[in-house]
Amino acid sequence: xxxxxxxxxxxxxxxxxxxxxxxxxxxxxxxxxxxxxxxxxxxxxxxxxxxxxxxxxxxxxxxxxxxxxxxxxxxxxxxxxxxxxxxxxxxxxxxxxxxxxxxxxxxxxxxxxxxxxxxxxxxxxxxxxxxxxxxxxxxxxxxxxxxxxxxxxxxxxxxxxxxxxxxxxxxxxxxxxxxxxxxxxxxxxxxxxxxxxxxxxxxxxxxxxxxxxxxxxxxxxxxxxxxxxxxxxxxxxxxxxxxxxxxxxxxxxxxxxxxxxxxxxxxxxxxxxxxxx
Ligand code: PXL
Numbered sequence: 001x002x003x004x005x006x007x008x009x010x011x012x013x014x015x016x017x018x019x020x021x022x023x024x025x026x027x028x029x030x031x032x033x034x035x036x037x038x039x040x041x042x043x044x045x046x047x048x049x050x051x052x053x054x055x056x057x058x059x060x061x062x063x064x065x066x067x068x069x070x071x072x073x074x075x076x077x078x079x080x081x082x083x084x085x086x087x088x089x090x091x092x093x094x095x096x097x098x099x100x101x102x103x104x105x106x107x108x109x110x111x112x113x114x115x116x117x118x119x120x121x122x123x124x125x126x127x128x129x130x131x132x133x134x135x136x137x138x139x140x141x142x143x144x145x146x147x148x149x150x151x152x153x154x155x156x157x158x159x160x161x162x163x164x165x166x167x168x169x170x171x172x173x174x175x176x177x178x179x180x181x182x183x184x185x186x187x188x189x190x191x192x193x194x195x196x197x198x199x200x201x202x203x204x205x206x207x208x209x210x211x212x213x214x215x216x217x218x219x220x221x222x223x224x225x226x227x228x229x230x231x232x233x234x235x236x237x238x239x240x241x242x243x244x245x246x247x248x249x250x251x252x253x254x255x256x257x258x259x260x261x262x263x264x265x266x267x268x269x270x271x272x273x274x275x276x277x
């Protein structure tokens with residue numbers, strides 16, 4: 001199988017292990033080429049740090065894609081994540097349209113919210129912009145909060161019941177026509193995982209819940225998912241492999257780093273992930 005090229009479109013948070021500093025190492029370790037369109041450079045992510053710098057790269061998004069287009073550079077897949085504004089979401093959609101082929105796989109994580117709240121700095125217009133970006137995707141990877149914001153269904157705390165999860169999955173499919181990997185699914189206090197809707201079929205991938213909530217696990221999950229998909233695994237199989245990568249990363253972090261803002265030690269468990277691929 002020839003090497004796959006994925007374009008990761010996220011910010012660079014210089015410290016805090018999320019977005020591109022997670023996508024690049026994980027996708028490269030999987031053996032895929034990972035080209036990037038950085039959308040902003042922040043000194044840290046916005047989840048718990050204050051006073052972070054933010055260098056906006058909105059003006060570079062389209063010129064990068066236009067240059068690649070001229071050079072004939074294209075990609076097998078696109079993986080988009082955290083974006084800084086509604087304007088960036090629409091420019092990313094344009095950039096992807098410019099360089100995609102009809103066979104490119106587009107995976108969109110509408111990373112914008114968690115625990116019932118939008119991330120700092122985002123306004124109420126952001127979910128609509130992310131929904132439009134999701135409409136271009138083949139696979140979307142929202143958490144429960146993001147799913148509620150994009151569908152307009154009310155957010156509630158876990159545990160959930162199947163009718164609520166399946167309603168979210170079907171509403172998201174109706175709105176985007178994309179396959180859905182819904183994360184943060186929990187039916188009891190001891191298990192946590194994802195629900196996958198593909199071709200009208202729902203699968204649940206639930207793992208033992210670990211103590212500790214760490215920043216950046218959504219990006220470890222998304223990167224593992226894209227890595228496994230490009231290695232030829234099905235969507236439910238890739239979801240399970242990515243969920244294991246997150247669980248192993250959290251286990252490796254629990255004893256050594258209690259500060260959730262610093263992210264997880266995915267580096268120490270990548271070898272085991274790759275052995276399964
Ligand atoms: O992991 C999502 C993410 C990525 N990038 C930045 C963030 C966040 C979540 O808060 O703040 C800058």
